[in-house]
Amino acid sequence: MKKMSVVCALVIAAAVLVGMSVQAGDHAFVGASKCKMCHKVQFASWEQTSHAKATDVAKASTDLAYAAAECSKCHATNNDEALAGVQCEACHGPGADYKKMSVMKDQEKAVANGLVLPTQEMCGECHKDDGHSKIVDLAAEINNTAAIHEFKNPPAK
């Protein structure tokens, strides 16, 4: 009896650990060019947004000294200057494990593999009321395709 409950506790602990590592999300970033082949409409319009140009803009700043360590968390993707601009994966999550067609076409599978459906909180990680940036309202910006990108299947809002 006692042995059984110890085994049970171990099984539960293992399940919790596995669950945690999935939640922590060990997915790798692949870069916007990897999304382009299947999402041409979104890519072409995203390229024109200020999000896409955010690293260059920060580097060219005249009133704030540019330093990758201080600027990249908002002016690049995954806090990595090499992933320049606020790319697809800054809003949709790291794509290495969801970008496969068989995963992508199934929303539930894609989310389980790291796809993020953008939320207000997510925008808020970079858009703060801190004297530098301003808070943005996702619901108000959802049709601002010049800031986000054009949609193939526009959100029903």
Ligand code: HEC
């Ligand atoms: C091999 C083709 C392919 C690649 C590569 C790909 N996708 Fe997709 N993606 C799809 C398909 C198919 C769908 C589902 C139908 C649709 O929305 O076009 C989809 C859907 C999506 C959705 C909508 C999810 C939803 O349910 O609302 C997002 C967001 C997305 N992809 C982002 C990305 C990002 C970011 C990348 C690059 C990291 C990427 N995709 C790479 C094929 C692909």
Ligand code: HEC
């Ligand atoms: C917490 C996130 C965050 C950090 C950190 C951050 N920025 Fe920004 N920055 C933003 C956002 C968001 C905007 C868009 C402006 C707004 O919200 O009004 C912006 C706007 C700018 C602009 C103006 C762009 C324009 O089109 O006028 C410049 C220049 C800039 N940032 C430079 C920098 C530099 C340089 C650093 C590092 C020293 C930095 N930022 C750090 C989030 C950030």
Ligand code: HEC
């Ligand atoms: C990784 C950080 C980051 C995330 C996440 C992010 N943004 Fe931004 N956003 C920026 C930065 C940096 C700028 C300023 C870029 C520049 O001016 O070069 C910006 C600019 C903007 C602008 C101003 C565009 C313009 O040209 O006037 C809007 C609107 C905006 N973001 C909306 C959103 C919304 C809505 C979300 C959530 C879906 C979001 N952003 C997520 C960093 C981010």
Ligand code: HEC
């Ligand atoms: C600033 C954040 C942001 C960036 C950057 C971004 N997206 Fe999106 N994306 C959104 C939002 C917000 C939605 C609408 C989600 C909803 O349905 O409410 C969306 C929806 C989508 C969809 C589903 C709707 C459709 O068009 O069929 C796809 C696919 C997609 N994005 C792909 C991409 C790709 C590919 C890139 C890079 C080239 C990218 N996104 C960059 C915020 C972003």
